[in-house]
């Protein structure tokens with residue numbers, strides 16, 4: 001099934017919110033701020049940034065911070081995510097762990113890979129995580 005089309009105004013809003021969220025990143029070790037903004041099925045936008053830790057492995061990516069925040073706020077149905085970092089010369093995708101965590105909430109995500117200047121490339125979770133392992137395989141659909 002193809003991912004749903006999203007109103008351009010909403011896309012721009014989502015992109016602007018992920019750029020804002022990047023400014024909140026707590027990344028003293030990597031100095032690599034990342035911002036994410038999730039569009040929920042009911043039209044809310046929930047943001048996240050990476051939160052690092054002196055015990056490096058405890059770091060949480062921006063995408064997963066946003067997902068966890070969204071779930072706490074009662075959202076489980078999602079439409080899109082915009083993600084940004086400081087890399088200017090090409091579009092950067094979420095790490096593998098984040099792709100898997102997005103898949104937990106369905107394969108229909110639209111993903112906007114966003115550069116710091118606000119330009120973006122649209123892709124999808126389907127494209128970023130082909131042949132996924134998902135809740136379906138555990139009979140949880």
Ligand SMILES: O=c1ccn([C@H]2C[C@H](O)[C@@H](CO)O2)c(=O)[nH]1
Nearest residue numbers: 030032034050061062094095098
């Ligand atoms: O998808 C990703 C990949 C990396 N990071 C963060 C984790 C770490 O704080 C920094 C460098 O890896 O970037 C994210 O937030 N999202």
Ligand SMILES: [Zn+2]
Nearest residue numbers: 061095097098
């Ligand atoms: Zn990640």
